[in-house]
Amino acid sequence: MRVYELAKKKKVSSRILLKIMKELGIKGKVAASSLSTGNIERISSHFKEKKPPISSTGRELSSFVPRAPIITLMGHVDHGKTSILDTIRESRLIAAEYGEITQHIGAYRAKVNERELVFLDTPGHEAFAAMRARGAQVTDLVLLVVAADDGVMPQTVEAIDHCREAKVPVVVAINKIDKSNTNIEAIKKELAKLDLAPEEWGGKTIFVETSAKTGAGIKKLLEMLHLETEMLELKADPKKSGEGAIIEAKMDKREGKSISVIVKDGTIKVGDNFIAGGTFGRVRALINEEGKNLKEAGPSTPIKILGAESLPLPGDAFRVVDSTSKEIIEKKKLPAQKELKRRAPARVTLEEFFGEIKKEQRNELKLIIKGDVVGSVEAVSESLKKLKVQEIEINIIHQATGGINESDIMLASASNAIIIGFNIPLETKMKELAKREGIDLRTYRLIYDVIDDVKKAISGLLKPKEIEETIGEAEIRRIFTLSNGRAVAGCLVTKGKVLRGGKVRLMREGKIIHQGRMSSLRRFKDNVKEVATNHECGIQLEDFNDFKAGDLFQIYQIRKIVKEV
Numbered sequence: 001m002r003v004y005e006l007a008k009k010k011k012v013s014s015r016i017l018l019k020i021m022k023e024l025g026i027k028g029k030v031a032a033s034s035l036s037t038g039n040i041e042r043i044s045s046h047f048k049e050k051k052p053p054i055s056s057t058g059r060e061l062s063s064f065v066p067r068a069p070i071i072t073l074m075g076h077v078d079h080g081k082t083s084i085l086d087t088i089r090e091s092r093l094i095a096a097e098y099g100e101i102t103q104h105i106g107a108y109r110a111k112v113n114e115r116e117l118v119f120l121d122t123p124g125h126e127a128f129a130a131m132r133a134r135g136a137q138v139t140d141l142v143l144l145v146v147a148a149d150d151g152v153m154p155q156t157v158e159a160i161d162h163c164r165e166a167k168v169p170v171v172v173a174i175n176k177i178d179k180s181n182t183n184i185e186a187i188k189k190e191l192a193k194l195d196l197a198p199e200e201w202g203g204k205t206i207f208v209e210t211s212a213k214t215g216a217g218i219k220k221l222l223e224m225l226h227l228e229t230e231m232l233e234l235k236a237d238p239k240k241s242g243e244g245a246i247i248e249a250k251m252d253k254r255e256g257k258s259i260s261v262i263v264k265d266g267t268i269k270v271g272d273n274f275i276a277g278g279t280f281g282r283v284r285a286l287i288n289e290e291g292k293n294l295k296e297a298g299p300s301t302p303i304k305i306l307g308a309e310s311l312p313l314p315g316d317a318f319r320v321v322d323s324t325s326k327e328i329i330e331k332k333k334l335p336a337q338k339e340l341k342r343r344a345p346a347r348v349t350l351e352e353f354f355g356e357i358k359k360e361q362r363n364e365l366k367l368i369i370k371g372d373v374v375g376s377v378e379a380v381s382e383s384l385k386k387l388k389v390q391e392i393e394i395n396i397i398h399q400a401t402g403g404i405n406e407s408d409i410m411l412a413s414a415s416n417a418i419i420i421g422f423n424i425p426l427e428t429k430m431k432e433l434a435k436r437e438g439i440d441l442r443t444y445r446l447i448y449d450v451i452d453d454v455k456k457a458i459s460g461l462l463k464p465k466e467i468e469e470t471i472g473e474a475e476i477r478r479i480f481t482l483s484n485g486r487a488v489a490g491c492l493v494t495k496g497k498v499l500r501g502g503k504v505r506l507m508r509e510g511k512i513i514h515q516g517r518m519s520s521l522r523r524f525k526d527n528v529k530e531v532a533t534n535h536e537c538g539i540q541l542e543d544f545n546d547f548k549a550g551d552l553f554q555i556y557q558i559r560k561i562v563k564e565v
């Protein structure tokens, strides 16, 4: 008999039973561990002595009920995530418990042993991390799919890094076992090296061998997912007002603005007022995945809601509120677009890092390292790990070869990490995304420079970078000499504008003749602050008189930046 089977018999959760086993000194770490007859007897007599059995937390908090786990599939491309999702969905249809699915709402439910499991429809790391970056930890459990004929690949490692950062438990499906060229033992070995050791080797991770093509192992997979989540003891209080997270938001031709929400706690009812990210609304209709209209939706239900004023973003928090709540009133005043802009996240940069250490807000620097080849990525990461200044820990949450991608940026955003690119070009699209997410993304060519910057950052020596911004250009047309002997350059502004406070560079035949400050800027007889393109003006410099017609003034300013993207 296995731990979970005995737990069921004794009407306690596997977790409680494992606790009792620990007290009694009985070996077994996981719900699937098997028990000898002798040990079963010892546990049973423990239950007889101690009546009633140790209560689970559910008893103390009476309105809490178990809720179904929300599961996301992750793994390398083409390893079978979509196929597994489809196979589960189909077997669910065959079971005919739910009737036919008529609606796509971003998630669906499957039943195993009378208990529900909720699967998010979008497999992949970007979506997972993007949700986390917005503050919604929707996923309770990750199903990591690894193809038996391909093994651990870069995105497998990436997925594991994401899960570790999110502290989400993982169940592994070794898929495509119907293929002939598989080496399952080797895959287990590789995964064990990445902290996912299978139970039979003394680890904690459940492995299930599946084939989405033949359906082999899918039923067992569902059972194991159920088992693993039983250990999580997920609970919710359906009596509370509903809260959850947005999983999809779209404009529907027929229904208008439609948002899909997964309820994480409480109950959402028709007529409820809500806020969701930057928007708000009133629940006009609740529609489930079969297209049925519901009056209310409880914990772990994926549900489509009509009635939002504008579209929130996936991962935005959803919350039922009073119509007179301050939040709703404020949201009504502020157009949604502005609100979205206002929420630009504040992430740490290398330059700001030291300040946060000083304020004791941080003693760990999280980094993501991407590079051109394995050797350089390892060299950078090894040298960084060796840096130790004032108890600051350098935590490399993800390292890989290849360009910086969306998944890296979302992981950085969700975990407040800095990205270091080594010897790789940077796509403009990624630069923009990093900027939007407020991520400090740096590219380097020399290992020395990476180490130097990080070292300076953690010891507070990294100074903000300065960049030059051109404001305008003016060409000298005529020179006037004043009675005090000083020269005034009569100019035409040819580009941008001339600012009195601006810094000036004087160019002659492409060479810099002088750099300095303006002492006066005049238009006709008047002192002015600025002069625009195609207007004439008179410029005097603080300590330079030797102008020539045809010289060019470049007006610029220096801006300090703490983030360099």
Ligand code: GDP
Pocket: 075, 076, 077, 078, 079, 080, 081, 082, 083, 084, 123, 175, 176, 177, 178, 179, 210, 211, 212, 213, 214
């Ligand atoms: P995803 O990128 O991880 O979502 O992978 P897909 O589900 O799209 O599957 C990629 C390819 O592998 C498709 O051609 C599937 O038909 C195939 N595939 C998925 N699961 C299995 C399986 O268990 N056995 C075999 N032989 N092929 C599979």
